[in-house]
Amino acid sequence: MNNRKDRLIKEYIHDPYFTKEKYHDxxxxxxxGVVFHEGIFQWMEPPPSDAQKMVCPACRRIEDRYEGGVVILEGDFMQSHKDEILNLIKNVEEEEMAYRPLERIIEIKDEGNKITITTTYEHLARRIGESVHKAYKGKLNFQYPEGTKYIRVHWER
Structure with a gap:
């Protein structure tokens, strides 16, 4: 049995937007309008009449512009197919939000030869990169800076 005391212990990655306190249920x-019910965030129409008001972690991140992921798309192909690619990105966001209501696009910055998309959390950024790559091929790269709950996605064609 190995009983070493010098092993590395992974530290919990702190996310200031997920409070330890429980929201009222x-x-x-x-x-x-997202509803916190039975321990998860979900879309409900109409929301329960006894629901307390709060601001969800995604809306707080958007207000603070505190991104959980960034997607950079560039290249000649991207420029000539920009509208198609932007439609694909909007569809991916809608799909993702149906299952993960806190996954949202914070901003899409069109800089002519490059599009930069910031997202609230890393799942949506990764999914956007994978979807664009699946539809249009090209070069796709993911970077997860060590010790953070963040992703940097770069796609080029």
């Missing part, structure tokens, strides 16, 4: 975000 049910609670509804006064900005976007």
């Amino acid at each position: 049910p609670s509804v975000c006064e900005r976007c």
